[in-house]
């Protein structure tokens with residue numbers, strides 16, 4: 372039986388090998404060009420006629436992209452630039468994956484993306500970019516620029532009305548000056564692992580998830596959350612937040628579901644809304660357990676919706692938690708101290 376399986380595998384292997392050879396032959400013979408139009412360095416499987424696979428094969432340039440291709444995979448190569456005109460015929464492109472290359476901003480000409488009017492996803496993460504490419508398609512909904520060397524985002528994102536995800540983590544951005552205005556549909560913004568010293572002044576109103584961990588942020592401006600009523604998840608761990616930097620009611624908004632303030636310098640538990648479900652406060656300098664931070668009054672019907680509360684690696688112990696906490700924090704299964 373083993374021998375049979377082995378023969379079967381061998382057959383499949385050689386059959387696939389034969390198909391490949393045949394495909395190349397057809398291409399070189401120059402007929403049926405529409406069906407097989409594919410650069411030699413890539414694979415365009417007949418089962419996925421709109422996809423072109425060129426990943427992980429030491430490419431140094433972007434191969435030409437035929438006009439019928441919608442999805443192009445170019446990740447994990449050694450591509451350093453995007454030459455002018457290479458996408459001129461590729462006007463149907465929907466996804467372009469260029470992650471894990473060596474793209475530098477100087478080697479991307481200004482008009483390469485201009486004709487890509489249907490591009491939905493553009494992944495340029497893990498490259499050497501020092502600024503956001505110019506003239507990005509207005510059609511983008513998902514733009515990944517994480518783990519580059521971007522220092523500065525100015526008004527470059529102004530005209531992407533459908534962008535919902537923007538990943539900028541792992542860059543060296545110090546400040547955001549109005550650079551995010553005009554992203555009317557943005558829901559997820561990741562700017563963790565940058566060099567921000569303050570929370571950017573303005574975000575799009577639709578924002579739901581804001582990731583700012585591993586920066587050097589010292590304060591949250593008063594009224595910050597009332598300006599962004601759709602915010603549900605905020606991560607501010609590994610910053611330099613102190614009690615003075617948190618205005619009294621800044622997190623007392625009923626829409627917030629998750630708040631991560633771990634690895635900061637807080638000495639008190641900030642006041643949070645009863646609707647909050649996950650609160651991370653571990654690795655701070657908290658000295659007292661204030662039940663009033665969760666429930667201003669304690670009665671049978673009004674209690675906190677908190678499910679996860681982490682307070683470990685602070686300066687309190689289990690004895691600092693009053694017995695009444697059980698009435699207010701009745702959905703918390705265990706408090707880590």
Ligand SMILES: *[C@@H]1O[C@H](CO)[C@@H](O)[C@H](O)[C@H]1NC(C)=O
Nearest residue numbers: 435436437456457458459460
């Ligand atoms: C674009 O298509 C035209 C016509 O088929 C062809 O002559 C030209 O070489 C193509 N350009 C690129 C960059 O692929």
Ligand SMILES: *[C@@H]1O[C@H](CO)[C@@H](O)[C@H](O)[C@H]1NC(C)=O
Nearest residue numbers: 488508509510511531532533
């Ligand atoms: C944004 O999305 C809408 C709805 O899908 C679409 O009609 C519109 O053309 C898109 N805008 C751009 C600039 O692509």
Ligand SMILES: *[C@@H]1O[C@H](CO)[C@@H](O)[C@H](O)[C@H]1NC(C)=O
Nearest residue numbers: 502503522523524525526527
């Ligand atoms: C930020 O980038 C823009 C556009 O790339 C450039 O004009 C500006 O000089 C840069 N500002 C700083 C402070 O580097």
Ligand SMILES: *[C@@H]1O[C@H](CO)[C@@H](O)[C@H](O)[C@H]1NC(C)=O
Nearest residue numbers: 620623624625642643644667
């Ligand atoms: C927190 O918000 C709730 C609901 O908006 C409000 O009733 C309560 O007074 C606020 N608490 C403080 C201390 O501001």
Ligand SMILES: *[C@@H]1O[C@H](CO)[C@@H](O)[C@H](O)[C@H]1NC(C)=O
Nearest residue numbers: 645667668670671672673674
């Ligand atoms: C619960 O608290 C809210 C405001 O915090 C108050 O309006 C409401 O009357 C309270 N409900 C009960 C049953 O005490």
